[in-house]
Amino acid sequence: MKLSPHTTVRFCEPDDADFIRDLYYDGIPRAALLDGRREPMLPLRSEILEIIRKSEAARAMLFTIEDGTGILRAWSGLRGLNPDARFAELFLVFADEAGYDSLQADEALGYLLDRAFFQTDLGRVLVSCLESEKAWRQFLLRKGFSSCGIQRDIMCISGTWTGIETLELTAETFYKQASQDKGGEKS
Amino acid sequence: MKKGLHSFLRRAEREDLDSILAWMEDPEFQYFLYGDEAQSQRQIREKIILMLGRTPPAAPPSAIHLLIDSKEEGLLGMIGLQNISWRNRSCSLDIYIGARSYRSSILPAVSIFRALEYVFDELNLHRVSSLIYAFNERSWRMMEKSGAKRELVLREHIYRNKTLHDAYGYGLLRHEFYALREKLGAVSGSISLDAMIKAMADDSGDTK
Numbered sequence: 374m375k376l377s378p379h380t381t382v383r384f385c386e387p388d389d390a391d392f393i394r395d396l397y398y399d400g401i402p403r404a405a406l407l408d409g410r411r412e413p414m415l416p417l418r419s420e421i422l423e424i425i426r427k428s429e430a431a432r433a434m435l436f437t438i439e440d441g442t443g444i445l446r447a448w449s450g451l452r453g454l455n456p457d458a459r460f461a462e463l464f465l466v467f468a469d470e471a472g473y474d475s476l477q478a479d480e481a482l483g484y485l486l487d488r489a490f491f492q493t494d495l496g497r498v499l500v501s502c503l504e505s506e507k508a509w510r511q512f513l514l515r516k517g518f519s520s521c522g523i524q525r526d527i528m529c530i531s532g533t534w535t536g537i538e539t540l541e542l543t544a545e546t547f548y549k550q551a552s553q554d555k556g557g558e559k560s
Numbered sequence: 561m562k563k564g565l566h567s568f569l570r571r572a573e574r575e576d577l578d579s580i581l582a583w584m585e586d587p588e589f590q591y592f593l594y595g596d597e598a599q600s601q602r603q604i605r606e607k608i609i610l611m612l613g614r615t616p617p618a619a620p621p622s623a624i625h626l627l628i629d630s631k632e633e634g635l636l637g638m639i640g641l642q643n644i645s646w647r648n649r650s651c652s653l654d655i656y657i658g659a660r661s662y663r664s665s666i667l668p669a670v671s672i673f674r675a676l677e678y679v680f681d682e683l684n685l686h687r688v689s690s691l692i693y694a695f696n697e698r699s700w701r702m703m704e705k706s707g708a709k710r711e712l713v714l715r716e717h718i719y720r721n722k723t724l725h726d727a728y729g730y731g732l733l734r735h736e737f738y739a740l741r742e743k744l745g746a747v748s749g750s751i752s753l754d755a756m757i758k759a760m761a762d763d764s765g766d767t768k
Contacts, residue, residue, distance in 0.1 A: 411650070525709075526650075
């Protein structure tokens with residue numbers, strides 16, 4: 374789906390596996406790419422293909438973000454969907470940290486939130502963020518996310534303990550912001 | 561002697577399966593812990609079998625299940641150390657007391673204290689986490705008494721009895737537990753793992 378001349382978002386395809394694998398291998402710690410024990414993973418291409426293939430059954434929606442020239446910029450999605458408690462984990466991983474200051478980030482997040490709250494009727498989305506992911510965290514705060522707290526010393530990076538923060542955006546906040554934006558557009 | 565003080569922790573064996581299965585059938589087990597109401601007995605059984613026997617002997621385990629046992633009354637409960645990360649030296653902890661009459665005794669506190677000694681002194685871990693539902697006040701108060709800090713508040717995170725409830729994420733770091741143990745002084749000595757091992761040795765000496 375073409376969101377603008379700068380951004381296209383589409384479901385992940387097998388051809389994206391190399392791009393996604395590179396995100397795991399580039400040495401930049403990202404909370405979204407850790408396993409359940411908060412350990413870094415080095416998945417094989419075949420394992421990534423398996424994740425993409427099984428994403429629907431695993432209650433996940435995975436998307437790839439392209440720029441206007443068709444270059445892959447980010448991997449994103451909603452996963453861990455809990456239909457009873459109506460929440461899911463949202464992630465958006467740019468290959469380049471500067472991506473969080475781009476129009477693509479705004480548009481991709483807007484699309485994910487639209488998917489979460491309008492189409493899937495969730496009550497909230499949760500995001501994990503390492504203390505080192507400053508650009509990602511700032512971006513989330515700008516978008517109205519608020520902190521649920523920090524799990525201290527949960528991961529060791531290069532011999533130093535670091536925490537993981539969980540942030541949330543509720544449907545209520547999202548709708549409030551959406552109506553304010555509309556009001557702003559009209560005036 | 562206080563009820564529950566004369567208990568000990570040990571690894572779970574395959575022979576414990578029936579007792580653990582009986583606990584898991586208890587609606588309160590599913591209500592307070594991670595069970596899903598929709599699971600069939602067969603699914604629960606398969607889950608437990610997997611849980612007890614999933615790690616090859618030579619590999620560092622990703623989970624350790626400790627049973628709370630007593631000579632007089634048999635199995636009383638279970639402590640799960642799960643998601644063990646040997647890289648990050650962390651794990652999550654949950655406790656279930658199957659014997660209802662022991663739930664408000666000293667048993668849960670003593671068992672958690674011993675499990676924490678095992679985690680920090682023996683496994684050499686750095687951090688213990690616990691996700692506890694807000695309505696399980698007895699459990700989160702006990703974690704707070706163990707020195708754990710409430711780090712996360714996840715609002716409307718768990719669906720039980722047609723209502724959404726909050727969940728709390730607790731974290732306890734090694735130095736915080738050691739500070740608490742020091743503060744407890746002689747009391748901690750009487751309920752420690754060392755005291756438990758000594759009592760077990762004395763018991764087995766009596767029976768020889």
